[in-house]
Amino acid sequence: MYRVILVDDERLIIRGLSTVVPWAELGCEVAGTAHDGISGLELIRSIHPDIVLTDIRMPNMDGLTMLAAIRSEFPDIQMSVLTAYRDFEYARQAITLGVCRYLLKPSNLDELKEAFRQMVSRLDAMPQLRDEEPEDESVKEAGNHLVKAALAYMKEHCTEQHLSLGEVADHVYVSQWHLSKLLNRETDQSFFDLLGSMRIAKAKEMLKNPSYRIHEIAEETGFSDVAHFSRSFKKITGCTPGEYRNRES
Known part of the structure; x- marks a missing residue:
């Protein structure tokens, strides 16, 4: 029996799906339910x-x-998705991310049964496909989507001193280990290298304004102290913050 998880914030929907769908007939069983994405x-x-x-x-x-x-x-x-959200572009993106069926509420029992039959058929064929296929395009697309979302979040929050890999991973709903692997694969850089580069880019802009002191820039761009800021700045740019300011002024 294939194990199924149902996720919907409408408890009535969960209750209906759990009782109305002929799970045993489909070779499935409900292994758990949740009422929000995180849980x-x-x-x-x-x-x-x-x-x-x-x-x-x-x-x-x-x-x-x-x-x-x-x-x-x-x-x-x-x-598969079961939603009241009727947007063609959203549905198209969901399909590129590996969704088998995009069903609209209210969906009838025949549509639901067909969706589960299709997913069961894919699962039945998986041992053979695993031996034959390069990585599924939808898996690559999903990885790209997650990296873009993670980088956007990092860019928005990079000046926060305590921004962590765990916080970014939570934002894109994956484990820290998985996000770290994706970032390395897609950018050839670690989380901390990417974060440092973003902070230094912000610092470069601030250094062009002579009203900002070096220690203020260090603090405003998320560094714990001036010494750490200076070391990081020189490692990335090849010069100290003061040298960069003199060169740019």
């Missing part, structure tokens, strides 16, 4: 299901990034 991902990491049926318009959640996170970190999981 849904925690459940996925805990149970390692075969199939996920999820809404993508839930409070405090970026639905596309959550789908990308599941696809990238758990590429064997089959996903």
Whole structure:
């Protein structure tokens, strides 16, 4: 029996799906349910299901990034979406991120059964496909989506002194280890190298304004002290902050 997780913030939907869908007939069983994206991902990491049926318009959640996170970190999981969100471009992006079916609420039982049959069929074929396929394009697309989202978040928050890999990973719904792997693969840089480069880029702009003192720039760009700032600046640019300011003035 393939294990299924249902994720939807409408408890009535979860209750209906759990009881109305003929799970045994489809070769499936409901292994867990969740009412928001975060707890849904925690459940996925805990149970390692075969199939996920999820809404993508839930409070405090970026639905596309959550789908990308599941696809990238758990590429064997089959996903379908059940949502009231009727947007063609959004649905197209969801499909590129590996979603099997994009179902609109209210969906009838035949549509649901067909979606599960399709996901079960994919799972049945997986042992053979695993031996034959290069990496699925949707997995690459998911990784790209997550890296772009992570870099955007880092750029927005890079001047915060305590910004961590864990915080960014939480923002894009993956583990720290997985995000670190994706960043290295896509950028050839570590999280800390990327963060340092972003901070130095901000510092360069501030150094062009003579009203800012060096220690103020260090503090404003997220460095713990002036010495750390100066070392990092020279490592990346080849000169000290003072030398850079004199050269640019």
